Every structure is written in structure tokens, then in C-alpha cells.
Amino acid sequence: MELFKYMEKYDYEQLVFCQDEQSGLKAIIAIHDTTLGPALGGTRMWTYENEEAAIEDALRLAKGMTYKNAAAGLNLGGGKTVIIGDPRKDKNEEMFRAFGRFIQGLNGRYITAEDVGTTVEDMDIIHDETDYVTGISPAFGSSGNPSPVTAYGVYRGMKAAAKAAFGTDSLEGKTIAVQGVGNVAYNLCRHLHEEGANLIVTDINKQSVQRAVEDFGARAVDPEEIYTQDCDIYAPCALGATINDDTIRQLKAKVIAGAANNQLKETRHGDQIHEMGIVYAPDYVINAGGVINVADELNGYNAERALKKVEGIYGNIERVLDISQRDGIPTYLAADRLAEERIERMRRSRSQFLQNGHSVLSRR
Numbered sequence: 620m621e622l623f624k625y626m627e628k629y630d631y632e633q634l635v636f637c638q639d640e641q642s643g644l645k646a647i648i649a650i651h652d653t654t655l656g657p658a659l660g661g662t663r664m665w666t667y668e669n670e671e672a673a674i675e676d677a678l679r680l681a682k683g684m685t686y687k688n689a690a691a692g693l694n695l696g697g698g699k700t701v702i703i704g705d706p707r708k709d710k711n712e713e714m715f716r717a718f719g720r721f722i723q724g725l726n727g728r729y730i731t732a733e734d735v736g737t738t739v740e741d742m743d744i745i746h747d748e749t750d751y752v753t754g755i756s757p758a759f760g761s762s763g764n765p766s767p768v769t770a771y772g773v774y775r776g777m778k779a780a781a782k783a784a785f786g787t788d789s790l791e792g793k794t795i796a797v798q799g800v801g802n803v804a805y806n807l808c809r810h811l812h813e814e815g816a817n818l819i820v821t822d823i824n825k826q827s828v829q830r831a832v833e834d835f836g837a838r839a840v841d842p843e844e845i846y847t848q849d850c851d852i853y854a855p856c857a858l859g860a861t862i863n864d865d866t867i868r869q870l871k872a873k874v875i876a877g878a879a880n881n882q883l884k885e886t887r888h889g890d891q892i893h894e895m896g897i898v899y900a901p902d903y904v905i906n907a908g909g910v911i912n913v914a915d916e917l918n919g920y921n922a923e924r925a926l927k928k929v930e931g932i933y934g935n936i937e938r939v940l941d942i943s944q945r946d947g948i949p950t951y952l953a954a955d956r957l958a959e960e961r962i963e964r965m966r967r968s969r970s971q972f973l974q975n976g977h978s979v980l981s982r983r
């Protein structure tokens with residue numbers, strides 16, 4: 620990959636490589652855009668096939684956060700970290716402390732939180748070295764694990780998408796195929812089960828599947844079978860790029876609404892599902908609940924205020940669907956338009972110099 624060419628093409632600001640031999644830390648912090656404020660985005664720990672795959676993931680996820688934060692109405696830019704390693708085997712305290720020091724070195728340009736493979740406990744260790752971390756333990760007056768709140772936002776967004784597809788936002792009796800029943804999707808399944816939806820679940824982790832079967836009466840299928848299920852809604856809640864050439868032709872769902880980041884392998888897949896009449900709730904709009912929740916910490920965390928904002932994901936999805944219909948464009952483009960217009964408006968309006976500018980962490 621020609622890095623500068625890639626960064627120039629999508630207008631990335633900064634890419635930071637962090638290495639600490641003693642702890643085994645190999646981390647890549649990607650900062651995409653800080654027009655709206657400091658770049659906030661989680662830290663993913665994953666076993667990448669090679670370094671290029673890790674860099675690419677960090678870059679793609681960071682850009683997603685710029686759009687997610689902008690579309691959610693947050694005064695935050697977009698960034699993300701990937702740590703190369705197996706979260707089940709390679710973690711240690713020194714690693715997250717070393718990582719925390721690297722974050723501190725960025726002096727507030729980047730603020731982290733959880734993502735796949737990292738936990739509240741990891742964030743607490745990072746917090747030993749830096750203030751620029753969210754999603755830390757409630758004992759610190761913080762918001763804790765963002766996953767249940769992300770799940771609530773996905774549930775709200777799914778209802779809005781269902782309304783557009785089926786004429787009602789009730790999910791009672793609807794069959795929903797959930798791919799990956801990890802932290803977010805387990806909580807999503809709980810909301811769906813409580814509303815009377817029928818659940819089909821899959822995961823590469825058999826215990827996670829078993830838990831959903833036992834707790835919510837879900838029907839389990841093998842990972843590759845999830846795409847061919849007779850269902851109303853497909854909820855991708857594992858990793859990205861599951862909407863691709865292979866899977867689109869297998870899908871029977873009328874709605875795609877799930878938690879995973881970067882669900883479209885390429886943008887043309889968003890065009891394709893639009894042409895097929897599938898209502899697609901764009902990933903970064905529907906899964907913004909977690910970041911909305913952790914971002915509230917920057918104002919002194921208030922769970923009620925955060926949850927109210929997360930409820931608004933229903934309206935955000937409706938707004939995207941309206942733009943899509945009005946302009947005759949796929950929903951992923953409508954979401955991009957919403958986010959880009961806000962960033963552009965703010966870019967143009969930021970012209971006055973303030974001697975003592977407002978600090979985003981001032982009330983924490």
C-alpha cells in the first residue's frame with residue numbers, strides 16, 4: 620500500500636505507529652479528521668494476517684468514526700487504534716500502560732475507548748497513564764462498557780428501518796438473523812426477544828451461541844448459513860465487509876440493520892442492495908450509541924442524558940432514509956451526505972481565534 624497516496628485520497632491527517640518491545644505492544648493509531656473536535660474512536664485488538672491488513676483496518680475504521688461522530692451530532696472528529704495481537708493471549712498490564720503513554724503524547728488529539736478485543740478493564744489501565752480515554756469503570760464516574768448502549772441504539776435504528784420496509788416499526792413476529800452474538804448483539808437479542816421477535820443466531824464462538832439459544836430461544840445456525848436464512852432482517856454484528864459479492868446473492872432479508880462497522884465491502888455493494896430494494900440502515904449511523912454514550916463523559920457523565928440522545932438514532936435513521944428517497948440515492952450515500960455537510964459547515968464557520976479556547980475535557 621502506498622500510504623501517503625492512500626492518506627491523501629481520503630484526506631487522513633495522521634498515522635501513528637507505536638512499538639514497545641518489553642510489553643509486545645504494536646499499535647497503529649489512525650486520526651482521520653479533527654474538524655469537529657478531537658478524534659474519538661475505540662481500540663481494536665485483533666490477530667491480523669499481516670501489518671498491511673492492520674493498517675488498512677485502522678484507516679478504514681478511523682474514517683468511519685469521523686462520519687459516525689459527525690452524523691450523530693457530536694463535536695468530535697474520527698480516529699481509531701488497532702493493536703496487533705490475540706486479545707485472549709497477548710494482553711498484559713505493561714502493554715496498555717505503554718499504549719496509554721503514547722495516547723498522552725498526542726496531547727488530546729485522540730481519545731480512545733473500547734472496541735472488539737478490548738474491555739473496560741483495559742481502559743482502566745490506559746487511564747493510569749492518560750486522561751484521554753473513555754468507557755472506563757463507573758467507579759471513576761465514567762460510563763463503563765458501551766456495548767449495551769450501542770445495542771439499544773441498534774435496536775432503535777432497526778425499528779426505524781423496519782418501519783420503512785414493512786410499514787410498522789413493531790418487530791413482534793419478525794424473524795431476525797443475527798451474525799455474531801458478542802457484547803453488542805447479546806444485548807440486542809435481549810431487546811428483540813422482549814419485543815417478540817424470532818431470532819436466528821450464529822457465532823464462531825459456540826458458547827456465545829449457546830447462551831443466546833438458552834436465554835432467548837434463538838435458533839442456531841453455522842456461520843456460513845446465516846446469509847441464506849429465510850428472515851425479515853439481517854443484523855451483521857460481527858466484523859466488517861459481510862455485505863459483498865458472495866453474500867448479497869444469498870440474502871433474503873428486506874432490511875439490513877446491525878452493529879458491525881464497515882459492513883459494505885465496497886461502496887458498490889451499497890448500490891447493489893439499494894437496487895434490490897433492501898432497506899439498509901448505514902452502519903455508522905445505527906451503531907453510534909456506544910460513542911454517544913462514552914462521549915457524554917467529556918461533559919461529566921449523565922446516563923439519562925446519554926440514553927436520550929441514543930434514542931434519537933431512530934430519528935437519525937429516518938433522516939437518512941428521507942434523504943435517500945428525496946435524492947434517489949442509496950442510504951450509505953445519504954448518510955455520507957449528512958455527515959460531510961455537517962463537517963463542511965463547521966469547517967467554514969471556524970474562523971475566530973480564541974485566546975482561551977474551550978477545552979473538551981474541561982468539565983470532566
Ligand SMILES: NC(=O)c1ccc[n+]([C@@H]2O[C@H](COP(=O)([O-])OP(=O)(O)OC[C@H]3O[C@@H](n4cnc5c(N)ncnc54)[C@H](O)[C@@H]3O)[C@@H](O)[C@H]2O)c1
Nearest residue numbers: 765766769799801802803822823842857878879880906909
Ligand atoms: N461494542 C460497541 O459498543 C460497538 C460500537 C459500535 C460498533 N461496534 C461494532 O460492532 C461489532 C461487534 O462488536 P462487539 O463489541 O459486540 O464485539 P464482540 O467481539 O463482543 O462480538 C463480536 C462477535 O462476533 C463473533 N464473530 C467473529 N467473526 C465471526 C464470523 N465470521 N461469524 C460469526 N461470528 C463471528 C465473535 O466470536 C464475537 O462473539 C464490531 O464490528 C464492532 O466494531 C461495537
Ligand SMILES: CC(C)C[C@H](N)C(=O)O
Nearest residue numbers: 661732733734765909910
Ligand atoms: C468509542 C467507542 C465506543 C467506539 C465503538 N467501538 C465504535 O465503533 O463506535
